[in-house]
Amino acid sequence: MQTIRGFRDILPKHIPLWQKVEKEATCLFEAFGFKEIRIPILEKTELFARSIGEVTDIVEKEMYTFPDRKGDKLTLRPEATASIVRSYIQHKMYATDPVRKFFMIGPMFRRERPQKGRYRQFYQIDAEIFGVESAYIDSQLIYLLNELFKRLGLSGLSAHINSLGCPKCRPSFQKALLDFLESKKSRLCDNCTRRMDKNPLRILDCKVLDCKEAIADAPATLDCLCKECEDHFNTVKATLEKQGVDFIVDKSLVRGLDYYTRTAWEIQTTTLGAQSAVAGGGRYDGLVKELGGPQTPAIGFAIGFDRLVEVMEQIDKAPEEKPLDLFIVSLGDTAMEKGYLWSCKLNQAGIRTEMDFRGKSMKALMKRANKLNTQYVLIAGENELTENTIILRNMNTKEQVSLSLETLIPELIKILKK
RNA sequence: GUGGGUGUAGCUCAGUUGGCAGAGCGCUAGGUUGUGGUCCUGGAUGUCGAGGGUUCGAGCCCCUUCACUCACCCCA
The missing domain is CATH 3.40.50.800 (Anticodon-binding domain)
Structure with missing residues (x-):
C-alpha cells in the first residue's frame, strides 16, 4: 500500500518548517487586520466552473469532480478564492462590515501530472480582501508578501506585476490582440491556435519559443488600459517604489483564472526548476457580483505552501529541534x-x-x-x-x-x- | 495527456563478460556484570519494483507492466 499519485505524507521531520511558516504568516496576517476563515474542502462543481472559468485548464481537466449519492456534482476545491467569495455572499458579510479581510491555510486538489513543487494535494496560504477599490490595497498585499518572505529569510525572489485592465478597457484590447494574432496565425503552435477562440489572453503566456518570438510585440493589456486602470496601476507602482519593494513590470504575466481584473502579480523563484511561482495573486473586482452578490471590489493572493517550504529547505531554514x-x-x-x-x-x-x-x-x-x-x-x-x-x-x-x-x-x- | 531518467537492505548507493546478493550509514548485541556520544568485535534485515521470455545459469539480455522522478503543458 502506498499513497496515491501526487499525494504525499508530510513526515514529522518536516513539520517544524511548516509550523514556522504558519506561525510567521498568521502573525503577519493578524497585524495587518486579517481574520482566519475555514471553508469546506468540498463544494458544488458549479461554483468553481463559474468563478474560475469554464475553459480554463483547472476546470476542464484538473478538478477532482464526482457525483455524490444523490447525484449532485461535487468538486474537491482546486483553490480557495471561489469558496471564500461564496462564503462572503452566503453570509451576507457585506451587510455587516463594508471591508473584510480573510486568510486561510489548507489543502487544494488538482489532478495534474506531478513533478518538482507540484502535487495533486498541495497546500496554499490564502488571503482575500473585500470592499476596497483603492490601489493602496494592491500595494499592501504585495508589500505583505514581500515582508513575509523577508521574515522567513528568503531572498532571490522577484515580484512580477502587470495590469489586466477592467471590463471597460478589455474589449478594445481583445480586438487589438485578435487582429494581431490573426496576422501571426501561421507561426503559432497548435495549442495557441486552439486558444485563439477560447482564451486568447493565455497565448501571451505561451512558453514555446516560436510563439514567444511571434508574439514579441503583441499588444499588451498594459497598452490598452483605460484612464482609471492606468491611474490605478501607476499608484500601485509608485507606492511599491516608495516602500522599497522591488518589482518587475511583466507584460506577459497573465493569470490563468478568468476572474482577474487590473493588478495581477506573481512571486517567482529560480530555485525550484520549472515551478517558478511561489505565490500569485490579483484583483477580481467582478467576481462577487458574478456569483450573485453585490458589486464588490476584491483582491487576494495564494502562496504555494509546499513550494515555499521546498525553497526554505534548500537554503536550510529549518528551525532547530528542542532537546x-x-x-x-x-x-x-x-x-x-x-x-x-x-x-x-x-x-x-x-x-x-x-x-x-x-x-x-x-x-x-x-x-x-x-x-x-x-x-x-x-x-x-x-x-x-x-x-x-x-x-x-x-x-x-x-x-x-x-x-x-x-x-x-x-x-x-x-x-x-x- | 506527451516525452526523458531511475527502480538492488530502513536510508544513500556499488554490483565487471550472464556465474554464491554487497558496502557505508542506521538498527541490534557485546567488549565495560549499573552510565551515552568516540573506539573495537559480532548479529539481523532482500519478492534485486512486478509479470513473462531467452539461457545449464539472469540483478545484468529481451518483452510487458507498475511505481517514482524530471521536463512539456498548466499553475501555487
Missing part, C-alpha cells in the same frame, strides 16, 4: 513502575520526559537517552530505591547529583524548569 528535558533510566520492575508514575507527573507539569518500557540494559537505555538528545537522565535502579536517593545526571557536563525520593518530583521540576 528533551529528561530521560528516565529505570532498571527492574519496581523502578519501571515508579519511573512511569514520575514521567506522567513531569509531563503533566510541562516537562518533556521520556522513558523506555522494553526492559533494556542500562547501556542500551543510556544510548537511547543520548539518541533522544536529552539534557538530563534520571537513573533509578534497585540500589537507589532501597537507599531512597535517585541519581540525576547532566548529560552535557556529566555531573551527577543525588535527589531524595520524598522530594523528587518538586526537586526535578525546580531543576528542569530552568
Whole structure:
C-alpha cells in the first residue's frame, strides 16, 4: 500500500518548517487586520466552473469532480478564492462590515501530472480582501508578501506585476490582440491556435519559443488600459517604489483564472526548476457580483505552501529541534513502575520526559537517552530505591547529583524548569 | 495527456563478460556484570519494483507492466 499519485505524507521531520511558516504568516496576517476563515474542502462543481472559468485548464481537466449519492456534482476545491467569495455572499458579510479581510491555510486538489513543487494535494496560504477599490490595497498585499518572505529569510525572489485592465478597457484590447494574432496565425503552435477562440489572453503566456518570438510585440493589456486602470496601476507602482519593494513590470504575466481584473502579480523563484511561482495573486473586482452578490471590489493572493517550504529547505531554514528535558533510566520492575508514575507527573507539569518500557540494559537505555538528545537522565535502579536517593545526571557536563525520593518530583521540576 | 531518467537492505548507493546478493550509514548485541556520544568485535534485515521470455545459469539480455522522478503543458 502506498499513497496515491501526487499525494504525499508530510513526515514529522518536516513539520517544524511548516509550523514556522504558519506561525510567521498568521502573525503577519493578524497585524495587518486579517481574520482566519475555514471553508469546506468540498463544494458544488458549479461554483468553481463559474468563478474560475469554464475553459480554463483547472476546470476542464484538473478538478477532482464526482457525483455524490444523490447525484449532485461535487468538486474537491482546486483553490480557495471561489469558496471564500461564496462564503462572503452566503453570509451576507457585506451587510455587516463594508471591508473584510480573510486568510486561510489548507489543502487544494488538482489532478495534474506531478513533478518538482507540484502535487495533486498541495497546500496554499490564502488571503482575500473585500470592499476596497483603492490601489493602496494592491500595494499592501504585495508589500505583505514581500515582508513575509523577508521574515522567513528568503531572498532571490522577484515580484512580477502587470495590469489586466477592467471590463471597460478589455474589449478594445481583445480586438487589438485578435487582429494581431490573426496576422501571426501561421507561426503559432497548435495549442495557441486552439486558444485563439477560447482564451486568447493565455497565448501571451505561451512558453514555446516560436510563439514567444511571434508574439514579441503583441499588444499588451498594459497598452490598452483605460484612464482609471492606468491611474490605478501607476499608484500601485509608485507606492511599491516608495516602500522599497522591488518589482518587475511583466507584460506577459497573465493569470490563468478568468476572474482577474487590473493588478495581477506573481512571486517567482529560480530555485525550484520549472515551478517558478511561489505565490500569485490579483484583483477580481467582478467576481462577487458574478456569483450573485453585490458589486464588490476584491483582491487576494495564494502562496504555494509546499513550494515555499521546498525553497526554505534548500537554503536550510529549518528551525532547530528542542532537546528533551529528561530521560528516565529505570532498571527492574519496581523502578519501571515508579519511573512511569514520575514521567506522567513531569509531563503533566510541562516537562518533556521520556522513558523506555522494553526492559533494556542500562547501556542500551543510556544510548537511547543520548539518541533522544536529552539534557538530563534520571537513573533509578534497585540500589537507589532501597537507599531512597535517585541519581540525576547532566548529560552535557556529566555531573551527577543525588535527589531524595520524598522530594523528587518538586526537586526535578525546580531543576528542569530552568 | 506527451516525452526523458531511475527502480538492488530502513536510508544513500556499488554490483565487471550472464556465474554464491554487497558496502557505508542506521538498527541490534557485546567488549565495560549499573552510565551515552568516540573506539573495537559480532548479529539481523532482500519478492534485486512486478509479470513473462531467452539461457545449464539472469540483478545484468529481451518483452510487458507498475511505481517514482524530471521536463512539456498548466499553475501555487
